[in-house]
Amino acid sequence: MEQIYLDNAATTPLSPQVIAAITAAMTLYANPSSLHGLGLEAEKMVDAARENVARLLGVSPASLIFTSGGTEANNLAIKGFLARSRQRGRLVTSAIEHPSVLEVFKDLEQQGWEVLRLPVDAQGKVLLPALEEALAQPVQLVSIMAVNNETGTVQPLREIVSSIRARQPQVCIHVDAVQALGKIPFHPAELGVNLASVSAHKIHGPKGAGALYADRRDLLLPLLWGGGQEGGLRSGTENVLGIIGFGRAALELAKNLDANLTHVGKLRSRFLNGLQGLSCKVISPADGAPHILAVSFPGFRGEVLLQALSAHGVYVSTGAACSGKKGQLSHVAEAMGLDRETAGGLLRFSFSALNTEAEIEYALHKIRQVLQELAFVQGRSTR
Ligand SMILES: Cc1ncc(COP(=O)(O)O)c(C=O)c1O
Incomplete structure (x- = not known):
């Protein structure tokens, strides 16, 4: 059949090039944090992957934090930002986010935060007047997805970002770009958002690898504490094979x-x-x-x-x-x-x-x- x-x-599915890259790296067992030659080799592979993902997103490699996928990147963006920031204001999201954003906000709501979920029109696009209304009070964070995973609706992010910046320039803007990477042009730095989540397995890379773009690393506190990997923002020995596969998937995508x-x-x-x-x-x-x-x-x-x-x-x-x-x-x-x-x-x-x-x-x-x-x-x- x-x-x-x-x-x-x-x-x-993994692309043939990703399978080849991961297969070739299977014998690379060293820990990228080890100081010996083999460790340095592993670290170089992780750095090369970071460069490839960064190039695809049009951002600097230093602005990327590797995670276990889109879910962790979304959690790190929202919870990591709120853990770091001192002020307390409204949190704004949309009614159609992926559960890895929706459920985080539900939890924050239970902890006493005010969460506004913006309504959408019949096409699934955020209603801009509702956003403007939400911005009438001090807002701390706005999290809106780039592309909806159920319908493919593309949010008018340019209008959303300029509406936010015109009213409250300092608001932190997070975008769940898991369904946008490689599917529509998406460049978070050029768009002017602060945080953006991506995932390898949606672009023919392996499951269990993703990244969070952060325009300033001091926006975040880590969710995972420990050995200080990923510049202290995501402790835990890196998923080297997953990251290598992610990098290769990004490289192929950028070419094609x-x-x-x-x-x-x-x-x-x-x-x-x-x-x-x-x-x-x-x-x-x-x-x-x-x-x-x-x-x-x-x-x-x-x-x-x-x-x-x-x-x-x-x-x-x-x-x-x-x-x-x-x-x-x-x-x-x-x-x-x-x-x-x-x-x-x-x-x-x-x-x-x-x-x-x-x-x-x-x-x-x-x-x-x-x-x-x-x-x-x-x-x-x-x-
Ligand atoms: C829009 C969106 N955000 C987040 C995720 C979660 O990504 P991951 O599976 O890498 O945790 C998905 C996966 O389906 C998604 O479609």
Whole structure:
């Protein structure tokens, strides 16, 4: 059976170049903190990886702190910043963040912080007037994601940053850029944000490696204390192989960024064309990140479609469909105002540069087939 992987927003396969780089480094067992020659060799590999990730982001290598992934980078950004800063003001985020941001704010709220969650429009974009209203009081930190992981919605970060800086220039701005890196142009220093989180396994690197960009290292206190690695901001012996894989993934991406974006954009268009004539509703905005398409098949359950497609070797996700507790809408679907039927029938198709047009055609063929089979069982039309 063919296997078509269209769940690249969950994680991406390792690229052949990353596999080669990690394989070659497998025998490099030294601790980068060791002072002998082997230790220095390991340290050099970590430094080279840092340079590659920094180049992709357009930042200085010294501004990157390697972490265990996007979740840790988000936690370090928000909790590390609040641990360091003395003042106490409002915390502002959006209603559609990834759980690694949402849950941190929930915890802070329980500790007595005032947390404002900005509403979004039907496309999932933060409502700027709500941000302006939030900034009427002193704000300490704003954390808004660059690209939503369920719908691909790209936030208008330029407008958001200039709105914040015009009203309260000193506010710390954090961006969860895990779904932006390599998917849309994203350069945190040029954008003028203070902190940005990225993750290796979304760009064909390994799981368990990520980074936080910090424009000033003295913005943060560490979450993990110990041997003082990563300039004291993230203790613990480095995940050397993971970091090397991350660096290689970043290097490959930097070389092929434009070609990848064009290719993934083509896959998306082809997929959208193939959906024409089917009874479905595209939820992702037309100007969303090219790698994510949330599509609802009203009258069908997302999880049923997912399993039926999986049985045909087509792997997708339910994304913003009903999730968690029975009948509960995902927080993203709810914030975008999707009705129950639309949200319940959602599937998330997510592409990578490793997918081919032939795979898209095959997936479309299977989608049509599965819809017909299920419609037959349910006694309904697919058109
Ligand atoms: C937007 C976003 N932020 C954060 C994360 C967490 O990253 P990691 O899996 O590296 O912890 C993800 C992963 O799905 C994500 O999509």
